Amino acid sequence: MNENLFTSFITPTMVGIPIVPLIIMFPSILFPSPSRLVDNRLVSIQQWLVRLTSKQMLSIHSHKGQTWALMLMSLILFIGSTNLLGLLPHSFTPTTQLSMNLGMAIPLWAGTVATGFRYKTKASLAHFLPQGTPFPLIPMLVIIETISLFIQPVALAVRLTANITAGHLLIHLIGGATLTLTSISTITAFITFTVLVLLTILEFAVALIQAYVFTLLVSLYLHDNT
Amino acid sequence: MAGPETDAQFQFTGIKKYFNSYTLTGRRNCVLATYGGIALMILYFKLRSKKTPAVKAT
Numbered sequence: 001m002n003e004n005l006f007t008s009f010i011t012p013t014m015v016g017i018p019i020v021p022l023i024i025m026f027p028s029i030l031f032p033s034p035s036r037l038v039d040n041r042l043v044s045i046q047q048w049l050v051r052l053t054s055k056q057m058l059s060i061h062s063h064k065g066q067t068w069a070l071m072l073m074s075l076i077l078f079i080g081s082t083n084l085l086g087l088l089p090h091s092f093t094p095t096t097q098l099s100m101n102l103g104m105a106i107p108l109w110a111g112t113v114a115t116g117f118r119y120k121t122k123a124s125l126a127h128f129l130p131q132g133t134p135f136p137l138i139p140m141l142v143i144i145e146t147i148s149l150f151i152q153p154v155a156l157a158v159r160l161t162a163n164i165t166a167g168h169l170l171i172h173l174i175g176g177a178t179l180t181l182t183s184i185s186t187i188t189a190f191i192t193f194t195v196l197v198l199l200t201i202l203e204f205a206v207a208l209i210q211a212y213v214f215t216l217l218v219s220l221y222l223h224d225n226t
Numbered sequence: 227m228a229g230p231e232t233d234a235q236f237q238f239t240g241i242k243k244y245f246n247s248y249t250l251t252g253r254r255n256c257v258l259a260t261y262g263g264i265a266l267m268i269l270y271f272k273l274r275s276k277k278t279p280a281v282k283a284t
Contacts, residue, residue, distance in 0.1 A: 122254050123250060128253075128257045129256050132248065139260045139263070143264075
């Protein structure tokens with residue numbers, strides 16, 4: 001049981017070759033690119049969703065921030081689709097790997113910070129001291145704000161990893177419990193099965209919400225720096 | 227949001243003109259001074275540990 005619980009998080013290999021790059025690239029083939037002026041239903045729905053999300057997310061940004069539109073939309077589509085595909089039974093979810101989430105979070109966060117320091121150096125430095133801080137507290141608060149800045153990419157990555165991993169583990173555990181209980185008590189097994197169904201619905205929501213939260217936070221860090 | 231427009235409402239004199247937690251310039255200078263102070267402390271302790279021998283000869 002213990003070994004089975006974590007085997008879904010081991011990076012899969014085929015004939016000794018890791019197939020994680022293929023799994024990461026797979027969601028992109030599920031988004032057909034528009035090729036006509038008036039496309040079919042699937043592409044039209046996809047375009048409508050992307051327009052809706054991009055309008056809502058980029059409305060707060062200045063012209064400079066809106067140059068990140070493609071990056072942010074690709075990010076939310078990638079994380080959302082990867083999380084949703086991971087809910088399929090026996091599939092591997094790349095976003096359960098901290099290495100991958102750090103690989104997304106650190107460059108994006110560093111990009112926003114570098115943009116801020118390059119174009120608004122004074123304001124970026126001034127951000128480390130909240131306005132109206134009492135004089136004796138200034139050094140301590142500068143140190144605290146610096147630490148909180150460097151914690152941002154770590155928190156971004158760990159939040160996504162922990163949420164997706166925890167959800168998958170819970171589904172595993174409750175699914176296992178349901179199976180075991182069917183031979184012991186049918187009523188308890190039915191209750192556990194209901195919990196499993198509700199949890200799966202929750203995990204669908206969490207998959208989309210975590211993609212939105214990740215992208216929104218990157219967007220907010222960008223807004224602070226542009 | 228702090229900026230040159232909101233900074234104009236603050237009329238500081240003396241050292242507070244350059245080191246305060248209200249204007250953008252003041253906040254920036256406080257941050258740079260804090261980082262400078264930390265860098266100086268690290269430099270001081272590094273140079274001090276090089277000069278003083280590990281074991282004093284008796």
